[in-house]
Amino acid sequence: MEFLRDLKKINKDDVFLAGGKGASLGEITQAGILVPPGFVIFANAFEKFLEETDLNVEIEAVLDSVNHKKIHTVENASEKIKALIFGAEIPKDINEEIKKFFKNLGAKYVAVRSSATAEDSISAAWAGQLESYLNTTDKTLLENVKKCWASLFTPRAIFYRFEKDLHKQKISVAVIVQKMIESEKSGIAFSVHPVTQDKNQLIIEAGFGLGEAIVSGQITPDSYVVEKRSRRIIDKNIQTQSKGLYRAKKGGNKWLDIPKKQGGIQVLSDKEIEELSKIILYIENHYDFPCDIEWAFENGKFYIVQSRPITTLKKEIDILNENWQKIWTTEYSLFSIWLFGKNFTDICFKEVGVGFSNVIFSLNGDLATLFRLDHEQKAFSRKFANRMIFEKGFKEKVRNIVIESQKEFEKFKKMKEKDFLTTRNLMDFLKIHYRFIPHYLGNLWTPNEFASIEASEDEKNNVLEFCLTLRKSTETILPDLEKFLQRIFEFIARRKKIDKKLLRSILPDEILEYIQSGVLPNLNVLENRYANTAVWARTTEIKLFTGADATKLIKRIYKVDKTIKEFRGEIAQKGIHKGVVKIMFSEKDMSKIKIGDVIVTTMTRPEWVPAMKIAGAFVTDAGSVLCHAAIVARELNKPCIISTKIATQVLNDGDLVEVDAINGIVKILK
Numbered sequence: 001m002e003f004l005r006d007l008k009k010i011n012k013d014d015v016f017l018a019g020g021k022g023a024s025l026g027e028i029t030q031a032g033i034l035v036p037p038g039f040v041i042f043a044n045a046f047e048k049f050l051e052e053t054d055l056n057v058e059i060e061a062v063l064d065s066v067n068h069k070k071i072h073t074v075e076n077a078s079e080k081i082k083a084l085i086f087g088a089e090i091p092k093d094i095n096e097e098i099k100k101f102f103k104n105l106g107a108k109y110v111a112v113r114s115s116a117t118a119e120d121s122i123s124a125a126w127a128g129q130l131e132s133y134l135n136t137t138d139k140t141l142l143e144n145v146k147k148c149w150a151s152l153f154t155p156r157a158i159f160y161r162f163e164k165d166l167h168k169q170k171i172s173v174a175v176i177v178q179k180m181i182e183s184e185k186s187g188i189a190f191s192v193h194p195v196t197q198d199k200n201q202l203i204i205e206a207g208f209g210l211g212e213a214i215v216s217g218q219i220t221p222d223s224y225v226v227e228k229r230s231r232r233i234i235d236k237n238i239q240t241q242s243k244g245l246y247r248a249k250k251g252g253n254k255w256l257d258i259p260k261k262q263g264g265i266q267v268l269s270d271k272e273i274e275e276l277s278k279i280i281l282y283i284e285n286h287y288d289f290p291c292d293i294e295w296a297f298e299n300g301k302f303y304i305v306q307s308r309p310i311t312t313l314k315k316e317i318d319i320l321n322e323n324w325q326k327i328w329t330t331e332y333s334l335f336s337i338w339l340f341g342k343n344f345t346d347i348c349f350k351e352v353g354v355g356f357s358n359v360i361f362s363l364n365g366d367l368a369t370l371f372r373l374d375h376e377q378k379a380f381s382r383k384f385a386n387r388m389i390f391e392k393g394f395k396e397k398v399r400n401i402v403i404e405s406q407k408e409f410e411k412f413k414k415m416k417e418k419d420f421l422t423t424r425n426l427m428d429f430l431k432i433h434y435r436f437i438p439h440y441l442g443n444l445w446t447p448n449e450f451a452s453i454e455a456s457e458d459e460k461n462n463v464l465e466f467c468l469t470l471r472k473s474t475e476t477i478l479p480d481l482e483k484f485l486q487r488i489f490e491f492i493a494r495r496k497k498i499d500k501k502l503l504r505s506i507l508p509d510e511i512l513e514y515i516q517s518g519v520l521p522n523l524n525v526l527e528n529r530y531a532n533t534a535v536w537a538r539t540t541e542i543k544l545f546t547g548a549d550a551t552k553l554i555k556r557i558y559k560v561d562k563t564i565k566e567f568r569g570e571i572a573q574k575g576i577h578k579g580v581v582k583i584m585f586s587e588k589d590m591s592k593i594k595i596g597d598v599i600v601t602t603m604t605r606p607e608w609v610p611a612m613k614i615a616g617a618f619v620t621d622a623g624s625v626l627c628h629a630a631i632v633a634r635e636l637n638k639p640c641i642i643s644t645k646i647a648t649q650v651l652n653d654g655d656l657v658e659v660d661a662i663n664g665i666v667k668i669l670k
Contacts, residue, residue: 003045004097007038007178017042019115019174024307031286033279033304036296038110038178039101043117045094046149046173053088059153066158069454071390074155074162081153085146095142102141102177109180109247111305112136114148117172134212135180135247148175159390181303182247183296185267186211187221189280192290197539199290200228202280206267208258209244211294211305219243222267226277233273240264268297276302283307324360324371324557325645327622328602331586332368333485333504334529335511337361339430340370341537343437349539351438354383356537362554363533366504367585369602371557382449384442388463389455395466398439405436406474413484417491421515430508433481440474443467448624464625471626476606496520505529507544560649566667567644569619572630574661575639577617578669581655583648584608598659600651604629612636617659619647619666641666 010018010026018026022040029035050056062077090098102110113132133144151157152173161171187206192199205214205221213219225235241263248254268276276295279302284291287309294306332340341359348355360371387394412420412429419425446467450460489503492514505526514520534550536543545553579598583589593599593611602621604612609632612618616638618629623642633640639661647666651657656670 001044001048002042003048003094004039004041004101006101007035007040007176010040016117017044017174018176019043019117019172020308021113021115021306022174022176023115025176025178025305028283028286028304028307031283033283034301036111036178036181036303036305037105037107038176039105040115041094041098041145041175041177043172043174046175048091048094049088049149052091055084055088058084063158066162069390071155071159071392074158075392078153078155078158082150085150085153090142090146098142098145098177099138102138105177105179107179109135109137109182110141111176111178111180112141112144112148113176113178113306114151115174115176116152117174132212134210134253136177141177145175145177149173155392178305180247181296181298181305183210183298184208186296187214187267187294189276189293189295190290191280191284191293193225194292198541201234202226202228202277204268204273204276204280207239207244208241208262208267209246209256210253211296212253213245219245224268224273226273228277228281231274231277233270236266238264238266241267272297272302279304322358322373322557323375325374325377326558326602326649327370327372329367329369329585329621329648330602330605331366332363332482333489333506334363334368334533334535335485335504335506335508336482337363337368337370337535338507338542339433340437341535341542343434344372345537345539345542347434348380348438348441351435352384352387352442354380355438355539356380357539359537360553360557361535361537362550363505363529363535365530366501371554377445378449380442381445382452385446385449385453385463388442388446388467389453389459395463398443399466399470401435401439402443402470402474405432405440406477408432409436409477409481409484413480417488420488421492423512423515426508426512426515436477440477443470444626445624447626467626468631472631475628475631479605479607492520498523502526502530505533560646562650564650566665567646567650568664569641569644569647569666570623571661571664572618572623572625572627572640572642573633573638575617575637575659576662577639577659579616579657579659581651581653581657582615583651583653584611585648592653598657600647601629602648603627604632612638617641617661619644619651619657619659621645621647621649 007026007029010023011030012023012027014026015023018040025035059081062080065073066077067073111132111134133147136144152171185206185208187204189202189204191202193201193203204224207214207219207221214221219241220239222239223237224233226232227234241258243255244258245253246256280293283293289309292308293304296303296305341361344356344359356372356376358373362369409432447464490500493500493503502523506521510521528546532547532550534545534553536553577598579596581600582593582597584599584601587607590608590611593615595614596616598617598619599612599615600619603623604618604620605628612632613636618633618638618640620629620642621644623629627642629640629642639659641659641661641664644666655668658667658669660667
């Protein structure tokens with residue numbers, strides 16, 4: 001039986017022997033792409049190892065004990081299985097074959113990579129669950145082969161196979177051994193832009209040193225967007241890299257400081273971007289589907305070290321026929337809602353692995369309104385809640401990101417306006433905003449989906465307390481950021497001698513243009529936007545509509561029956577209260593609140609507390625058990641019904657209502 005084969009003799013039909021990664025590397029090697037030479041230890045070698053050592057029966061018994069909703073059972077199973085694999089001997093014939101192939105390769109250092117036989121299919125998307133070991137020598141080769149076998153049973157991989165319902169399927173693992181490329185620079189590429197999903201755009205990410213630093217998220221790479229038809233570079237995002245991962249002299253890897261002069265330059269030259277783009281397009285054309293590619297650059301040559309299908313592209317749907325929900329109306333600028341749109345439909349996917357395919361905002365004067373799809377909100381909250389409950393260290397990561405972002409924002413808020421208006425400061429502000437929002441919102445929404453998660457009450461209460469504490473300590477961040485932006489807009493308006501309200505409808509890129517050239521958009525354009533704008537953010541693009549087009553879009557997605565006399569919501573604080581409705585959307589509305597009034601809004605804000613103290617009850621369109629209205633209602637012991645979805649559309653100033661927060665019903669009395 002054949003247990004090993006040279007990469008040059010492997011193609012895409014060998015996936016059940018070489019795994020997805022191994023078959024793909026063999027295929028592109030045969031297609032003439034420069035791939036580091038190497039060989040594959042087939043999955044049947046691993047299966048023979050399990051059979052001859054009787055580990056297959058023991059491993060199956062261990063996996064039967066797993067309840068993937070209880071993370072400790074996953075971790076315990078992983079430790080037991082790995083110990084079994086590390087403690088067993090590799091069959092003699094396979095051992096000798098591995099050593100023979102390694103000697104014939106003639107390489108001092110090799111990369112040893114796992115390649116699961118279920119890996120990289122578009123449906124399973126197993127990629128990224130298994131392990132790679134770089135700069136392996138003859139002394140560590142067999143040990144690292146075992147590590148690759150054992151990586152089929154890391155906690156992450158076990159959880160993944162249960163989560164994807166693959167635990168009853170046969171999954172084995174091959175091992176790729178390749179000559180190690182001593183990368184001067186490396187990175188990843190996508191032959192279709194994974195965020196915009198524009199099929200005429202490819203994106204390349206590049207950093208100095210070994211690519212593992214990028215794949216693991218330990219450095220922020222340059223990114224270059226290339227238009228495929230014209231091969232034109234249409235966007236560059238150049239980062240400063242202060243450290244890189246490189247081969248250590250005695251084997252293994254180590255972090256080295258990169259001189260400031262080198263770390264601040266563009267990693268790939270324009271000519272190199274063009275050359276790599278040709279390779280990417282050649283691979284895509286060969287496979288006839290969008291590809292996710294890892295590459296390395298050594299001595300003036302590009303090497304492809306991995307290629308697989310992109311598994312995250314979504315099909316277009318008629319989104320306007322979906323069930324849109326109005327979430328909030330409050331004082332936000334176009335600048336902010338543009339960032340929110342990018343966060344929901346782009347950054348959330350990058351930061352936490354789940355997000356929104358569509359969100360729509362409307363902007364009328366000083367007030368912005370968010371509309372989103374209920375099922376996408378639930379999916380986001382459920383994924384985040386699962387990670388908060390079951391993923392070790394995730395809560396601490398969320399807290400660290402939110403608290404660190406808060407500290408960074410505080411530095412900006414203390415800056416003088418003229419000092420803030422630099423390219424570097426603006427870009428840093430945007431980066432912090434993008435990192436902060438997904439984790440802040442995830443923490444806020446996590447308790448919404450507790451009912452759908454199989455976990456103990458103790459586990460849920462522990463996470464609930466964590467979320468509540470973090471929420472209370474950071475609840476002023478977003479309102480404070482908007483006030484900070486208004487201060488910046490007012491400063492620019494004074495300088496340019498224009499009405500400050502017009503700057504509420506300026507976009508982030510236009511602020512950057514102002515910083516760099518002193519030029520603002522046409523004032524008529526800003527005036528039209530301020531009067532009536534809609535922003536439709538999708539995973540494919542963000543579009544801006546004004547005037548009649550904006551009105552038409554909002555009318556298509558949101559209609560409410562204003563003849564209804566009662567409606568329901570979620571109870572945030574029990575009690576019953578009758579009072580006069582006062583609609584609140586902004587701080588300016590606080591003056592109209594009288595003792596005993598019912599505050600009706602999309603969501604409350606921290607600066608509204610003085611008005612909330614004299615009101616008799618609160619009713620909101622949106623919210624969760626951790627929303628501001630719910631927290632204040634519990635502290636003040638006032639009836640509160642949240643998440644009605646329609647309160648601000650059905651009710652009007654002066655209506656007499658009964659807020660029955662025992663049964664969760666709002667009744668219009670007069």
